[in-house]
Amino acid sequence: MIKLDAMENPFQIPDSLKEAWNERLSSVDINRYPDADMADLRAKIAHHAGVNADQILLGNGSDEIIQMIIMAIDPGTCVVPAPTFVMYDLISRWFKRPVATVPLARDFNLNANQFLQVCGREKAEIAFLACPNNPTGNLWPEETIARIANGFDGLLVIDEAYGPFSERTHTHLIASNVLVLRTFSKLGWAGLRLGYVIGESDTIAHLNKVRMPYNINALTQAAASFLLDHFDLFEMQAAEIKTERERMSTALETFNGVKTYPSQANFILIQVPDANAIFDQLKVRGILIKNMHAAGGLLSNCLRITIGSTDENDAVLAAMDEIINGAPA
Ligand SMILES: Cc1ncc(COP(=O)(O)O)c(C=O)c1O
Incomplete structure (x- = not known):
């Protein structure tokens, strides 16, 4: 699964740091x-x-x-x-x-x-x-x-x-x-x-x-x-996630029936005509996001999508295109 349900950072510790990191932990x-x-x-x-x-x-x-x-x-x-x-x-x-x-x-x-x-x-x-x-x-x-x-x-x-x-x-x-x-x-x-x-x-x-x-x-x-x-490494990653968030927000907004809410976090809340259906269809395509629909009220038909790596975000956009516009896989 592409895991975009828990606001995790998609990046791992770079290989260049791993040796020093292992040494520190093993001591x-x-x-x-x-x-x-x-x-x-x-x-x-x-x-x-x-x-x-x-x-x-x-x-x-x-x-x-x-x-x-x-x-x-x-x-x-x-x-x-x-x-x-x-x-x-x-x-x-x-x-x-x-x-x-x-x-x-x-x-x-x-x-x-x-x-x-x-x-x-x-x-x-x-x-x-x-x-x-x-x-x-x-x-x-x-x-x-x-x-x-x-x-x-x-x-x-x-x-x-x-x-x-x-x-x-x-x-x-x-x-x-x-x-x-x-x-x-x-x-x-x-x-x-x-x-x-x-x-x-x-x-x-x-x-x-x-x-x-x-x-x-x-x-x-x-x-x-x-x-x-x-720490500068993690700050750079956060900056990259913010750039990706803006790209995702603009792209998601173009889908018919999708409303995106402004975000200052590492996730975006969207409202769609049928959240359960979109959640299930993303899952079938190997993408896990958070379905907020069951909370009801203002969150009816809302989905929360964590911002992932560029590839993961592209996969979400391609899957949404397929689900909403019927584009071929
Ligand atoms: C607003 C807020 N506070 C706190 C937490 C908990 O974070 P953690 O326990 O991982 O530090 C979360 C986790 O999603 C959160 O959304």
């Missing part, structure tokens, strides 16, 4: 517990993010950090836009935390007043804003995010999982009750499971109390430290 003493404090790696990531090491907490993917945040904060409602990344809702419910949703507009825009009203009405303790949002791909205006950050009394988590593909970051909004969440997954390290959250040092120290001591294994720590020394 790890896996008979020993990993460094529980992860001092070196945190310092390196902090440097990369332009903050102090005590402002960073690492997690086994940002999913684990979402879980830590939901565990650490006082009981009370979690407010999220709808639709958004499902784990905020799922993990809140695992911990018996009520969830209130604020529906996005038809164009997936978010109304900051409405969001703050719901937060006030519910006396919310936590809110999550994915910037850019998944599965819609759009990035809400900076004023919207800033208004919510300034007007909300609870803990606001600005999730920048797709930040590497978008036009801005939100670290300037960090405050005692505002965190910025990031992951290396979408940049090409999904298999390593490494995310981090940036906040004020007191907030980070509070979250650190619910972190399992060895949540980042020794191989991930060594791998991430090595890869951070070659």
Whole structure:
């Protein structure tokens, strides 16, 4: 299958790096517990993010950090836009935390007043804003995010999982009750499971109390430290994915009946006349994307396509041409 369902980076570690990479990994003493404090790696990531090491907490993917945040904060409602990344809702419910949703507009825009009203009405303790949002791909205006950050009394988590593909970051909004969440997954390290959250040092120290001591294994720590020394490579790949995203968006828009939504992420959401049929026919042709139709509402007949390599993207366009225009294989 051409796998375009989970926002993974299509590129592998180049052969030129593999020898040094193998050497680094084989030098790890896996008979020993990993460094529980992860001092070196945190310092390196902090440097990369332009903050102090005590402002960073690492997690086994940002999913684990979402879980830590939901565990650490006082009981009370979690407010999220709808639709958004499902784990905020799922993990809140695992911990018996009520969830209130604020529906996005038809164009997936978010109304900051409405969001703050719901937060006030519910006396919310936590809110999550994915910037850019998944599965819609759009990035809400900076004023919207800033208004919510300034007007909300609870803990606001600005999730920048797709930040590497978008036009801005939100670290300037960090405050005692505002965190910025990031992951290396979408940049090409999904298999390593490494995310981090940036906040004020007191907030980070509070979250650190619910972190399992060895949540980042020794191989991930060594791998991430090595890869951070070659970060320009991943930035170049992200730039290539952004170029491909624009090409795909323009090409998909030309198909009859296909509506593409603007994206600042490494995927594109499209609406088609019959999402189930197109999803199935792509699958028959060996292409796996994400069918959002079952979510209903604004996502009815929507499909989410991760941006792959040029060849993979060409395969999607050729398959869509066959399915929609009946072009020969
Ligand atoms: C908005 C958002 N946040 C967080 C994640 C989780 O990423 P990971 O746990 O791989 O770091 C995802 C994954 O799709 C996502 O879409």
